[in-house]
Amino acid sequence: MKDEIDQIILGFTKSFKAMQMYGMSHSSFLHFFEPFYQILSNFLKEHNEFSLEVEKFGLIHNDRIVYEEEEMDMSIAFRLFKDGIRSIAFLSGLTSDELLLFIDVISRPAREWDIALGLWECNFAHITFYVIETDEVLDYQVPEVPAIDVDYDEKLKQLILKEKIDIDAVIIPELNPQEIENLKSNITDEERAALLPIVIKTLGDYLQTECSQEIIDGLIEILQTCVNVQDFRNARRICYKLKDYPDVNFIERFENETTIMSFREVLNVPQDEIFNEFLAFLGFFGKRSIPLIIQIMPFVERSDRLNALRHRIAHIAGNDVTPMIEFLESKDPDLLVNAIHMIGIVKPANTDKLFEPFVYHKDENVRMATVDALAAADQPAAIVKFVTDPAVEVRVRALCALGRQKCPEMYPVLLDRIKQNSFLALDFSEQREVFNYLAAHGDRDLVRVMRDILYKRKWFGAKKYRVMRRLAASTLSHINTAQALDILEKGRRKRNRDIAYACEAALKERPS
Amino acid sequence: MNIYLAGKTLVGLFYPLFKAVQVYDINNNVVVNAAQKFTDYAANLFSTMSSIEFVRYRDYIFFNKQRLRYEVDGYANLQFLNNLLKTQRIKSITLNRRLTQREVIDFACILKEDLALFHKEVSTRKFEHIAVEILKPDEEQDEFIEDRKALKQTYFKALKVTRNLMQNLWTGRQVDVKSSRRVIYGLVDSISHDEFGILALTTIKNFDEYTFNHSLNVSILSLALGQRIGLDRKNLARLGSAGLLHDIGKVEISKELINKIQKLSDTEWKTMKLHSNFGVREILKTRGLDETSMVAITVAYQHHWNYDGTGYPLREKADEPTLFSRIVRICDSYDAMTTARGYQPVPYLPHFALRVIWSNQNRLFDPILAKVFTQLLGIYPVGSCLELTTGEIGLVMRQNPSTIDLPMIKVIVDKNNNRIDGPIVDLASDTEMKIRRPTYPQIYGINAAAYFL
Structure with a gap:
């Protein structure tokens, strides 16, 4: 047994030194620690407990000094002793993690580190220790009870009356299941x-009872912690509490590049809830932070989140697009696109003027963003310029936007266009948007035009006629008047299978 | 495997076995199944430990040197075992590897016999894997000759730290947070080792320095209640800290007002009630915002919130006090009632204060916690002075966990009203002595706290 104890102490000492030198994840430490744990747990299986008394420079097991070291910094005994630890016991069931943590706690270098506190906070299940407070002599005097001249029995009666309780009531304090x-x-x-x-x-x-600076500081401190750990739900809760105090600028500390750049991590978190809490928290930021937030927008991967973020920033901006305008000069198309979108959401009066330079911008993403922004800003007249854009996607986007806006001046132009042979050469998506536009803006005359296309191959040869017929039928269903529907109903019964099919399909897609 | 839980489980498995052998034949399935479960679990424990030992010491049960605490969950099982060992005067029972089912059943059978027969059976029968140690006559009194040095050291160190903390706050000096953390852990350890011992020290009251002793007593009472309901050490440390700091807001109120003997005016009362708010501020200032101080902040703010929604500071209807605040609410009231102060020179008798809490459950206090608190302190809490049917006066030294209305007392005044250093008597044992009524120790010129130092 003596040998076994000596082996345990040797393992303990080596593990302690290795922890100090290498740290717990280093292989050199594990080289000593693993056999130490093994030999100690074998001992515990046999004897249930391994206890050590702690003296200033030594450890004692069963009245035998098993460890001595007088060099204070090196001495395990002294480290424990100085913080009041007088005995330690390892119990059967000890886990490797517990022992590892124990070695870690007792070997930490800081002079301010209190090992007893450290061990207490580990809440070990299989390591117990006994700590004494300093050996100072404390005052064990019992305070005097002041002598008063009073009839105690009478006083007790008064108290019973005052409390209005039944002093003899039976008390059964058992708890039921x-x-x-x-x-x-x-x-x-x-x-x-x-x-x-x-x-x-x-x-x-x-704060509702008293506006205390300490309390405000406390809330701001929690807010800082929440932001550091990206707990935006609680951050938002605090902001709601503090927003009623206009003199307290609780958000200013976060309106800096370092903090806002750190928000990049939250932009693509899998949980929507976290992102949404972040957006809500962002609502408390001021305009000055907008340029910094725009900088992190290109990191957003999901379009729905990007859109939500744009709206949040537009909300922060209020009616003032100044913080976004500087980005209209940006050479970075991502920044430029975001700035354009947000200006569109804010809808300043001069949106069309602001976006004029982008009609001929070389990047079609920029032009598309401009169309979207103009649409958001209800500027159809400015969108018209994009109907002749060299890029089909931009034209489609513009036609689509115009189809949703009131812009009748394009009607005759586009009605004429569908009669051109060149129309047949257009991409289908563009053709469809032209018809959609016509459906949205058309009059009685349009019904007639569509009927002609449906039945008479007017203006076109056989080539691509089937596509045109179906677009016309679809347009009639979108026009959705009695006259238009009558044409489709009749068409459905035609012997010509192509007409019947086009009308049938159009009636199915008819708006309800 | 957690030793503490293992011990609790094994005690829980022994209880149905003992009940079964009282009712059924030893070959009955109920007995056999209960014994099977017990031995199976023990066999599992023997894979990590060489022996299993139950020791009874001062009404505490130790399982392989770990004290099994009286908790609401499993309370009856432990109380039963304690009673059984006490009745049969057993100091310890050791179970060894290869324990058989038959041995367990036979042992349970002889445990149900009366004392003489049990002792005879133990000495004549040979249990190969069960060893029983019987309490020697001279060891009985030793149970009450306690070495309270460590407990006293912990208590008075805690008191010193509490006093320094508050005085430093009063004078705007730096506060030693590390000391108060150590003090709390020391108290948690004391509660876990000997809650009745440290609870006895809460009889120490201080008329002149009410707030310091009161804060510490509330902390100790809260810890004992928290332990009884089964809080783990981490939460106990938070609760103890919250108890210690619950009245810290009083440092912002003038000493004149705090110590005022006359009835407070409406304005003064309004100021006094602000201590709950001020407490929040003081804790923020001194402790910052770690988890422990967050709990303390909440408790300081809510410790005058009543169970029925009344109390102060004003709150919305939906706001409920936290569990910790409800614990401190009870302990604060109990200690305040039982302490003499300027405006309350005659304190409530401990048993009377307990009845006030009992009667106000559901209104002021959480009813379940009020019950557990009563279980914890007993009908006659430690420090109570009792008139006995023999004409003597006894002081309650210790609660009897199994019989809460029959504590252990020390006879301190004889029939002729002479102060004596009388014996310690367990009123739960067969004795002529019965309780006539609780009384004020002051009538006999007694300072109850002196008996616990």
């Missing part, structure tokens, strides 16, 4: 309950 269950779930709830919302509420409630 339901009460025990309730208590257990109460404890579980308490353990699971997040502390922050409760403390935020408490501090917020306090």
